[in-house]
Amino acid sequence: MSKVCGEVGDLNSGKLIHGKIFKIGFVLDFIVAISLMSMYSKCGEFGECLKLFDEMPERNVGAWNVIISGYADSGDLNFDKDMSDFVKDMQIEGLKPDVITVSSLLSLRDGDMVKRNYGRELRGFIVRNELALGSEFHLGSCLIDMYSRCNKVDVGRRVFDSMKGGNVYTWTAMINGYVKNGSLEEGLVLFQEIQVRDEVELNKASLVSVLPACSAVSGLIGVKQIHGNAIKKEFNDDVSLCNALIGIYSKCGSLDHAKQVCEHGSFHRDPISWSSMISGYGLQGKGEEAIFVYNKMLHLGNKSDMITIVGVLSACGRSGLVYEGLRIYKSTITECRIKATVEICACVVNMLGRSGQLG
Ligand SMILES: *[C@@H]1O[C@H](CO)[C@@H](O)[C@H](O)[C@H]1NC(C)=O
Numbered sequence: 001m002s003k004v005c006g007e008v009g010d011l012n013s014g015k016l017i018h019g020k021i022f023k024i025g026f027v028l029d030f031i032v033a034i035s036l037m038s039m040y041s042k043c044g045e046f047g048e049c050l051k052l053f054d055e056m057p058e059r060n061v062g063a064w065n066v067i068i069s070g071y072a073d074s075g076d077l078n079f080d081k082d083m084s085d086f087v088k089d090m091q092i093e094g095l096k097p098d099v100i101t102v103s104s105l106l107s108l109r110d111g112d113m114v115k116r117n118y119g120r121e122l123r124g125f126i127v128r129n130e131l132a133l134g135s136e137f138h139l140g141s142c143l144i145d146m147y148s149r150c151n152k153v154d155v156g157r158r159v160f161d162s163m164k165g166g167n168v169y170t171w172t173a174m175i176n177g178y179v180k181n182g183s184l185e186e187g188l189v190l191f192q193e194i195q196v197r198d199e200v201e202l203n204k205a206s207l208v209s210v211l212p213a214c215s216a217v218s219g220l221i222g223v224k225q226i227h228g229n230a231i232k233k234e235f236n237d238d239v240s241l242c243n244a245l246i247g248i249y250s251k252c253g254s255l256d257h258a259k260q261v262c263e264h265g266s267f268h269r270d271p272i273s274w275s276s277m278i279s280g281y282g283l284q285g286k287g288e289e290a291i292f293v294y295n296k297m298l299h300l301g302n303k304s305d306m307i308t309i310v311g312v313l314s315a316c317g318r319s320g321l322v323y324e325g326l327r328i329y330k331s332t333i334t335e336c337r338i339k340a341t342v343e344i345c346a347c348v349v350n351m352l353g354r355s356g357q358l359g
């Protein structure tokens with residue numbers, strides 16, 4: 001009952017149920033207490049959740065897990081506990097943290113995690129408590145991710161290796177870790193390996209995350225390989241994947257490929273798709289093409305925004321298309337009612353400056 005209230009975020013019904021239970025002198029069992037606590041926590045009333053927790057005559061690991069994840073979500077700085085406090089308190093009550101506890105602890109504030117060197121602490125904790133990672137892929141990918149963020153990709157790799165097989169999330173976390181670390185070759189080796197393994201099914205996120213590595217290491221060929229992969233898996237109507245492809249093809253200098261992706265019928269172009277295409281042309285000094293794409297976007301009923309307007313104005317500036325640029329600027333300000341922000345004005349000034357019209 002109260003679980004339902006938490007899911008729909010209906011605090012009032014939840015409170016009502018809580019009151020009724022209280023009135024009939026119903027002794028809270030673990031399941032009811034935990035459901036009520038999650039309800040309060042999900043509705044942003046972490047204080048109430050904590051109150052219930054304090055009132056429980058006896059607690060289990062489940063109740064602790066609600067408190068820890070509620071604390072992580074609420075970001076309540078007044079409630080200043082850290083990981084080892086939680087773990088110590090649990091152990092005083094004779095309870096042993098489980099994998100859910102650890103993954104909630106992992107999502108505690110990032111800044112603190114780095115500052116207090118949670119990484120080492122956590123690793124020791126896992127060893128001490130004999131929490132074998134085995135097939136805990138969710139926890140594993142959280143750990144790999146955390147180590148990567150702390151610049152410890154090699155420790156992440158040890159976690160990765162300690163898990164047998166892994167799934168697409170652990171592989172993606174590891175590849176991402178290498179890419180962020182600048183170890184592109186290592187990332188690519190894993191990507192090649194993942195493709196020959198049948199048990200790991202590639203998803204959209206993994207394709208997007210390996211794109212930078214592929215283009216850096218093997219250029220256009222690498223990007224094409226992933227693009228082919230995406231088409232084969234019928235992911236090519238996914239907007240984030242298409243945007244990533246447009247961006248990376250432009251970066252590699254292959255605007256024809258970028259255009260092909262952008263014009264592919266079935267994907268829903270968003271402002272990012274348009275602006276990647278426009279700035280791709282702009283960067284190569286193809287101002288007319290950039291204007292063409294910009295007009296096409298307007299023609300299709302999409303509105304101009306800050307990113308696209310800055311993109312097209314810079315393209316005009318680079319290509320010396322001052323009159324076209326000024327015309328676009330004027331119509332944007334009057335027809336689209338976009339405010340002339342500092343960025344937009346800077347583009348116009350730059351454009352005039354380049355053509356010598358300011359002198
Ligand atoms: C990459 O990882 C190594 C080993 O974990 C680390 O020493 C190095 O600082 C990392 N570099 C970057 C740029 O994150």
Ligand SMILES: *[C@@H]1O[C@H](CO)[C@@H](O)[C@H](O)[C@H]1NC(C)=O
Nearest residue numbers: 268269270271300301302303
């Ligand atoms: C862009 O235009 C298309 C086609 O008219 C429309 O379906 C889509 O919702 C528009 N997108 C935005 C971000 O306005």
